[in-house]
Amino acid sequence: MSTTIYYILMIAILLFVLTTIAAWLIWLERRVLALWQDRYGPNRAGPFGLFIVVADTIKLFFKEDWIPPFADKFIFVIAPAIVAAAVLMSFVVVPFAPGIVVADLNIGLLFFLAMSSLGVYSIVLGGWASNNKYSLLGALRGASQMISYEVFMGLSLMGVVMLSGSFRLTDIVLAQQDYWFIVTQPVGFVIFLIAGVAETHRLPFDIPEAESELVAGFHSEYSGMKFGMFFIGEYLGVILISSMVVTLFFGGWLGPSFLPGVVWFFLKTFVFILFFILLRASLPRPRYDQLMEYGWKVLLPLALLNLLITGAVVLVMKE
Amino acid sequence: MDTVSGLTDDLTITAEGETLTQQHTVDEIRTVWVGPENIVSTLLHYKTLSSKPFEFLFDLCGVDERSRAGKLISLTADFTIVYTLLSFERNQFLRIKVGLTGNYPSVPSISGLWPNANWYEREIYDMFGIVFSGHPNLRRILMPLTWEGHPLRKEHPARATEMGQFKLWDEKEDREQEALQFKPEDWGLKRKSDDADFMFLNLGPQHPGTHGVLRIILQLDGEDIVDAVPDIGFHHRGAEKMGERQSWHTYIPYTDRIDYLGGVMNNLAYLLAVEKLANITVPDRVKTMRVMLCEFFRIASHLVWYGTFAQDLGQLSPVFYMFTDREKIFDVVEAITGGRMHPNWFRIGGVSQDLPQGWDKLVSDFIAYFPKRLREYHQMVMRNSIFKARTVGIGIYTVQEAIDWGVTGPGLRACGFGWDFRKKQPYSGYENFDFDIPVAQNGDCYDRAVVRVEEMWQSLRIIEQCLKNMPAGDYKADHPLTTPPIKKHTMEDIETLITHFLNVSWGPVIPAGEAMSCIEATKGANAYYLISDGNTSPYRVRVRTPSFPHMQMLPYISKGYTVADLLSILGSMDYVLADIDR
Structure with a gap:
């Protein structure tokens, strides 16, 4: 009984912490982007403009909950919920520190891959249900992007699995006690990071949105909290990919003992979140067929090669 | 005052050996007058001159001459079409004028000679009501399709206050709405080809990528552009x-x-x-x-x-x-x-x-x-x-x-x-x-x-x-x-x-x-x-x-x-x- 309460409590806390972080990330991104772009960013509401998030949330809640008359109502409403739900489900398997994990599944990594691919449903369904040509184009781009990047996203992680001998994320972290997997799996890391950016639709891979081309792509027709769900889903995705990078390649919660593990985990994750924002500040957007070409012709062979070499080395080391 | 000049050289003699009337203007740009029936052949002649041709259609505009004071008596016309050509080799402009008489005159189109004449001729039609015979798509370009009158004609008022109070009665509203209906055929676009149904994407006039009120009608096959038709005039201020x-x-x-x-x-x-x-x-x-x-x-x-x-x-x-x-x-x-x-x-x-x-x-x-x-x-x-x-x-x-x-x-x-x-x-x-x-x-x-x-x-x-x-x-x-x-x-x-x-x-x-x-x-x-x-x-x-x-x-x-x-x-x-x- 007490374990049930423990888990429910942990889920509640996790949910609260994650959505709060995701919300503040919006503030952080706007401030940091502004800093890099020689401007101020939001600085009016509260100290350093921190309350802009509160103001935005209130605004989104009080906006008219408008559904375009030409939209497919039911699908239009559930689509934004899918993205937030799918990303939040992935956090179930992320070990933040020893003992702080909702479900330490022995197929943790596979669960993460499965859940994060579900996110594309919200894009496709949202774009389709909007019954708008820009949304449709965005949705199609999103789907094709996901198909091509899912493949080697999984493959790029198999090196890590071979080295640690487990799909369980806690085991993977513990296997990095001698050295972080970034040392032996730099190629896997780079590929996973690129695929992760594509997975979260962040610049330079924001082609399903591509504001200068498709207005707002798949969520052109969304407003109010339904738009807010897409928005928060994107930032949750950024946190998820960053924390997965840390877990798989940078030793998770491991670090010198003067700080608790969970602090190390969040510090490392924060670095990658900043990296995501920096990417947005600096890179243009490739065309979707160039993105696809890059995925299939460069990253996929590279991921396979990485797998092959890692496998060979692991075999040799065993003997 | 502009005068008729008597100077002749290779520019004032047409392919048929005819001598063209020349006008002297203060900007020293050679200006010749051509009859409307000869305009296409004359322009073709200048475009294809064996040495140093005028291959560039620099500008094409109309003038309503009807109330112009002190115009040349010998060249009296109600409207003038002015073709400005440029020769890169000569580094010289050439102005060719066609005088037209009548209230809504007509002149042969030269859109077959220069592709960019197409829009210029549409603009003149829109602004003066002059008809270009043989033009592939002679419709308004800058003004709304339902506009009455042709703005650059002298009888058209120049200020809104001269135009009477604006009223939008029902039939007028219906007409305006009707004109906004999108029919691909009006834009010269086909709905489908042998192997594909096309999608029409209305890019603009409000779109973050068009840098202003520009509308582009895209005929798409997937994301590939089959044709694009710019619709301009939203920023026209006269x-x-x-x-x-x-x-x-x-x-x-x-x-x-x-x-x-x-x-x-x-x-x-x-x-x-x-x-x-x-x-x-x-x-x-x-x-x-x-x-x-x-x-x-x-x-x-x-x-x-x-x-x-x-x-x-x-x-x-x-x-x-x-x-x-x-x-x-x-x-x-x-x-x-x-x-x-x-x-x-x-x-x-x-x-x-x-x-x-x-x-x-x-x-x-x-x-x-x-x-x-x-x-x-x-x-x-x-x-x-x-x-x-x-x-x-x-x-x-x-x-x-x-x-x-x-x-x-x-x-x-x-x-x-x-x-x-x-x-x-x-x-x-x-x-x-x-x-x-x-x-x-x-x-x-x-x-x-x-x-x-x-x-x-x-x-x-x-x-x-x-x-x-x-x-x-x-x-x-x-x-x-x-x-x-x-x-x-x-x-x-x-x-x-x-x-x-x-x-x-x-x-x-x-x-x-x-x-x-x-x-x-x-x-x-x-x-x-x-x-x-x-x-x-x-x-x-x-x-x-x-x-x-x-x-x-x-x-x-x-x-x-x-x-x-x-x-x-x-x-x-x-x-x-x-x-x-x-």
């Missing part, structure tokens, strides 16, 4: 019509707003033509001041293009850096002129004020500051591999295609043809400056960018030379038509007092005549063709803007590319909607 009701002096601020990124450079194009008509020679100091300000605006305009181009391709940061630098330019402009984007600073025969004290410090600070930034941008944008992937090999056209479609400016120089009016037909003292004409070879989006970036360096060189060699002297010409007039002698004799009073209250009376001036503006060749019938306001103002033919070329160069590429092409074209629609 600048040409306004010219006919403003005084020569009070029209200057309107020019500022035509290429609204070019600022005072627009004033220059207009004033050069006015000064030709008035026969004013401006002092050297004025020339150099004008050149300096124009080049500042060239950099400012190119910076806006640079930043927004990068942003169109998804690069979010450069535009902020570049707008910051543009502010630095505006600081200088503001210190000198008092205005920022539209300073309205040039005057007939001079400029508004002399340079302020300390201007040289501001300019030299900018010259010291800017190169480092330009180098940084080069690193950030031009050398970025994704930027290259999005622009290299996209939207290619050749020199010949550029000439056929009336492309001027950086777009022409990007295909390897180094034509720049500042060098070829120097005005305002450009011949005294040492600068290069940047040229690129491939004619794709990337090369158009390369040319513009290099132009900023050259502009900086010109500004530096202005700084070092600013002549001393007056900031206004000593000429009775200089506006506002010089006040030196007004209190000494009654004649000057009266002239001053009239020139300030009515504005100057510019002698009758016709003149065209052409400058190398930020986006290409900008020309003002002014007709005066000896009045306080122009009889006809024709504004030839570079963006109009550039936009007309869009379908031709974007077919077969994707929607994403269309944004690269639009960005690299560097147009401004007010420059298209006027």
Whole structure:
């Protein structure tokens, strides 16, 4: 009984912490982007403009909950919920520190891959249900992007699995006690990071949105909290990919003992979140067929090669 | 007063051996009159002259001659169509006029000779109601489809207050709504081909990628563009019509707003033509001041293009850096002129004020500051591999295609043809400056960018030379038509007092005549063709803007590319909607 309460409590806390972080990330991104772009960013509401998030949330809640008359109502409403739900489900398997994990599944990594691919449903369904040509184009781009990047996203992680001998994320972290997997799996890391950016639709891979081309792509027709769900889903995705990078390649919660593990985990994750924002500040957007070409012709062979070499080395080391 | 000239040479004799009537104009551009029945064959003759042909249709405009005072009796016509051709080899313009009689006359279309004649003829039809027989798609282009009347006809009112109260009764509303219905057939688009149903995407008039109220109807097969039809006119403010009701002096601020990124450079194009008509020679100091300000605006305009181009391709940061630098330019402009984007600073025969004290410090600070930034941008944008992937090999056209479609400016120089009016037909003292004409070879989006970036360096060189060699002297010409007039002698004799009073209250009376001036503006060749019938306001103002033919070329160069590429092409074209629609 007490374990049930423990888990429910942990889920509640996790949910609260994650959505709060995701919300503040919006503030952080706007401030940091502004800093890099020689401007101020939001600085009016509260100290350093921190309350802009509160103001935005209130605004989104009080906006008219408008559904375009030409939209497919039911699908239009559930689509934004899918993205937030799918990303939040992935956090179930992320070990933040020893003992702080909702479900330490022995197929943790596979669960993460499965859940994060579900996110594309919200894009496709949202774009389709909007019954708008820009949304449709965005949705199609999103789907094709996901198909091509899912493949080697999984493959790029198999090196890590071979080295640690487990799909369980806690085991993977513990296997990095001698050295972080970034040392032996730099190629896997780079590929996973690129695929992760594509997975979260962040610049330079924001082609399903591509504001200068498709207005707002798949969520052109969304407003109010339904738009807010897409928005928060994107930032949750950024946190998820960053924390997965840390877990798989940078030793998770491991670090010198003067700080608790969970602090190390969040510090490392924060670095990658900043990296995501920096990417947005600096890179243009490739065309979707160039993105696809890059995925299939460069990253996929590279991921396979990485797998092959890692496998060979692991075999040799065993003997 | 224009006179009929008797000079004959190879330009006044047609292929059939007929001698054409020649008109002498103050701008010294050869002007010949042709009968409407011979116009196609005559233009074909000039286009295909065996030596040094006039292969470039520079401009095509109409004039309502019906109320023009003192027109040539021998050439009386109700309407005139004016074809302006340019020969690159001769470095010479040629003006061919066709006189038409009747209320709604007709003339053969020349859209078969030059593809860019298509839109020009539609514009004349829209503005004058003149019908071009044989035109493939003669419908309104700038005005709404339901507009009654043709605005540039003299009987059409120039102010809304002259048009009576606006009422939208039911039938009218229905008619307006009906006109807004989208039928692909009206735009010359097929709904499907043998193997595909097309999707029509309405890009604009409100779209983040079109830089203004431009609508492009895309016929798509997947994301591939089968055809694109630009729909322009949303930004049409009737600048040409306004010219006919403003005084020569009070029209200057309107020019500022035509290429609204070019600022005072627009004033220059207009004033050069006015000064030709008035026969004013401006002092050297004025020339150099004008050149300096124009080049500042060239950099400012190119910076806006640079930043927004990068942003169109998804690069979010450069535009902020570049707008910051543009502010630095505006600081200088503001210190000198008092205005920022539209300073309205040039005057007939001079400029508004002399340079302020300390201007040289501001300019030299900018010259010291800017190169480092330009180098940084080069690193950030031009050398970025994704930027290259999005622009290299996209939207290619050749020199010949550029000439056929009336492309001027950086777009022409990007295909390897180094034509720049500042060098070829120097005005305002450009011949005294040492600068290069940047040229690129491939004619794709990337090369158009390369040319513009290099132009900023050259502009900086010109500004530096202005700084070092600013002549001393007056900031206004000593000429009775200089506006506002010089006040030196007004209190000494009654004649000057009266002239001053009239020139300030009515504005100057510019002698009758016709003149065209052409400058190398930020986006290409900008020309003002002014007709005066000896009045306080122009009889006809024709504004030839570079963006109009550039936009007309869009379908031709974007077919077969994707929607994403269309944004690269639009960005690299560097147009401004007010420059298209006027």
